[in-house]
Amino acid sequence: MAAINPSGSAMVADPSAGRDVALAVSPANHLRRGLTAIVLLLALHMAWLIVANEAFQWHVVFNWLFDPSVMQGLMVTLGLTVVAMVLGTVIGLVLAICRLSGSRIASGFAGLYIWFFRGTPMLVQLIFWYNLATLFPEISITIPFGPTLIGWDTNMLITPLTAAIVGLALNEAAYMAEIIRAGLISVDPGQSEAAQAFGMTRQRALRRIIIPQAMRSIIPPTGNQLISMIKGTSLVSVIAMNDLLYSVQAIYNRTFEIIPLLMVAVVWYLFVTSILNVGQSYIEAYYARGDRRGEVRPATVPDAEPA
Amino acid sequence: MSASEKTSPAPVLVTARDVHKAYGDHEVLKGIDMDVRVGETVVILGPSGSGKSTFLRCINHLEAMQKGSILVGEEQVGYVWRNGTLYRATPSQIARQRRGIGMVFQQFNLYPHMTVLQNIVEAPVGVYGEKRGEAEAYAHMLLRRVGLSEKANAYPRQLSGGQQQRVAIARALAIRPRLMLFDEPTSALDPELVGEVLATMRDLAQSGLTMIVVTHEISFAREAADRVIFMDGGRIVEEGPPGQVLVNPSHPRTRAFLNRVI
Numbered sequence: 001m002a003a004i005n006p007s008g009s010a011m012v013a014d015p016s017a018g019r020d021v022a023l024a025v026s027p028a029n030h031l032r033r034g035l036t037a038i039v040l041l042l043a044l045h046m047a048w049l050i051v052a053n054e055a056f057q058w059h060v061v062f063n064w065l066f067d068p069s070v071m072q073g074l075m076v077t078l079g080l081t082v083v084a085m086v087l088g089t090v091i092g093l094v095l096a097i098c099r100l101s102g103s104r105i106a107s108g109f110a111g112l113y114i115w116f117f118r119g120t121p122m123l124v125q126l127i128f129w130y131n132l133a134t135l136f137p138e139i140s141i142t143i144p145f146g147p148t149l150i151g152w153d154t155n156m157l158i159t160p161l162t163a164a165i166v167g168l169a170l171n172e173a174a175y176m177a178e179i180i181r182a183g184l185i186s187v188d189p190g191q192s193e194a195a196q197a198f199g200m201t202r203q204r205a206l207r208r209i210i211i212p213q214a215m216r217s218i219i220p221p222t223g224n225q226l227i228s229m230i231k232g233t234s235l236v237s238v239i240a241m242n243d244l245l246y247s248v249q250a251i252y253n254r255t256f257e258i259i260p261l262l263m264v265a266v267v268w269y270l271f272v273t274s275i276l277n278v279g280q281s282y283i284e285a286y287y288a289r290g291d292r293r294g295e296v297r298p299a300t301v302p303d304a305e306p307a
Numbered sequence: 308m309s310a311s312e313k314t315s316p317a318p319v320l321v322t323a324r325d326v327h328k329a330y331g332d333h334e335v336l337k338g339i340d341m342d343v344r345v346g347e348t349v350v351i352l353g354p355s356g357s358g359k360s361t362f363l364r365c366i367n368h369l370e371a372m373q374k375g376s377i378l379v380g381e382e383q384v385g386y387v388w389r390n391g392t393l394y395r396a397t398p399s400q401i402a403r404q405r406r407g408i409g410m411v412f413q414q415f416n417l418y419p420h421m422t423v424l425q426n427i428v429e430a431p432v433g434v435y436g437e438k439r440g441e442a443e444a445y446a447h448m449l450l451r452r453v454g455l456s457e458k459a460n461a462y463p464r465q466l467s468g469g470q471q472q473r474v475a476i477a478r479a480l481a482i483r484p485r486l487m488l489f490d491e492p493t494s495a496l497d498p499e500l501v502g503e504v505l506a507t508m509r510d511l512a513q514s515g516l517t518m519i520v521v522t523h524e525i526s527f528a529r530e531a532a533d534r535v536i537f538m539d540g541g542r543i544v545e546e547g548p549p550g551q552v553l554v555n556p557s558h559p560r561t562r563a564f565l566n567r568v569i
Contacts (some may be wrong), residue, residue: 003537072533081310188414188416190412190416190417191416193369193412193416193418194410196369196402196405197367197369197405197408197410197412198405198410198429198430198434198478199402199403199405199406199430199435199482200402200430200433200434200435201398201399201402202398204433204434208429208433209418212420213418213419213420250386262399287420288465289420289462289465290419290420290421290422290462290464291419291462
């Protein structure tokens with residue numbers, strides 16, 4: 001190295017000798033190690049306090065964990081979550097498209113809907129739906145201000161189940177509408193321009209070009225919503241819907257083992273949300289395809305089907 | 308072109324008459340008249356803000372104009388002429404009318420979530436109902452033509468800007484257009500990548516495709532254009548063969564512009 005020193009003096013030491021960054025080592029960070037140890041210790045202690053605490057009555061928790069009525073409640077919670085979330089997302093998508101449409105009426109209506117359902121407590125909405133019969137004893141399809149075509153008795157239609165589904169789905173739709181709208185406007189406007197120039201209708205452009213790209217920013221907050229929905233379904237216990245929380249309540253009302261039975265519910269809620277977290281990361285990886293930053297090797301897009 | 312000049316001139320494909328467009332109070336187009344013949348390559352030059360891109364986007368109705376008319380063949384994109392009345396077209400009618408007009412954008416606008424091959428066959432298969440196998444075979448042929456046959460399964464972000472724009476050209480050709488619109492196709496490219504895109508476009512011009520090109524590339528205008536149109540302030544200032552407009556411009560504004568860019 002010294003031989004090709006540009007100054008010509010062959011004996012000058014090479015200043016870069018031994019300074020290859022590939023040989024660099026990290027300095028010992030004592031503060032960081034100390035803090036890590038303290039945090040681990042605190043966490044361990046906390047876990048010990050919970051596991052060793054007689055008051056939690058872990059044996060009772062295990063006794064009830066797989067009880068048929070708890071299992072049934074879990075199924076109701078999962079079923080409600082799925083149905084309400086799917087309905088909420090579909091209605092939310094329609095609302096988002098309405099909000100972004102050029103039509104004043106459509107976007108005004110969607111705005112009003114979102115304003116109302118986001119602005120009132122979920123619990124109150126559920127109770128209202130459950131007691132709909134006191135407001136409208138009969139639900140019917142009529143020509144506005146004209147004759148009735150077909151009608152039903154509200155009390156027949158509104159059971160705890162339908163009230164829970166309607167309440168949860170309509171409330172969810174308001175939040176999903178805003179999430180989807182944010183996703184749609186995050187896509188480069190050049191994309192819908194290209195889609196238009198290539199003869200795509202607005203629907204097709206949304207389905208094939210815009211929504212797949214919007215998904216990247218729609219998925220993370222939707223995961224959030226899904227998890228709050230799972231817990232939110234516990235509100236339906238107030239309208240006598242036998243979900244997970246309602247079924248453990250039913251048990252501790254008889255046995256008075258309140259804390260351990262609530263722990264049963266906690267364990268199941270955590271179990272389900274953990275599975276969802278894993279699912280979410282897979283979905284995110286799928287929609288990150290074509291993006292260099294995510295090193296994920298792409299799953300293939302479903303092929304274009306003929307119109 | 309030389310063959311057709313000896314016989315009768317080729318039929319007119321694009322007819323623009325008195326095209327006006329304003330954004331609020333700002334008038335962008337102040338009466339554009341233009342005829343483009345089948346097989347012709349027309350290059351529109353002009354300073355930024357002269358309205359040339361806006362005019363191009365009026366042709367396929369990406370922008371609505373306020374006065375005048377543009378006909379592409381017998382179609383007037385965005386409008387339907389029936390029994391002596393001009394109706395505004397419905398969105399699905401407009402989608403159908405755009406068939407046959409290919410467009411290449413400044414920012415490429417490839418679909419980032421699809422591979423190169425999927426980008427190219429999306430419109431032919433999904434919109435125009437071609438058979439997938441045939442569309443893919445044609446797509447591979449087009450990729451060879453733009454020199455990217457080995458990139459069929461790459462995603463747009465894995466390509467350079469020049470390669471992306473060549474894919475965008477192949478995508479536009481895949482709908483078998485009778486008219487190609489280029490909206491500043493090299494303006495977003497690094498200088499060393501401009502050449503490959505211009506070379507592809509020169510090949511197309513020679514193959515007899517009808518092209519309207521909005522660009523700042525004087526060299527392309529000189530080598531590939533049948534006719535050069537110079538726009539300024541929303542009007543056509545001067546037009547003619549490149550040898551005349553670029554070498555011997557008659558209008559002082561054309562001269563000033565050419566002095567600045569060359």
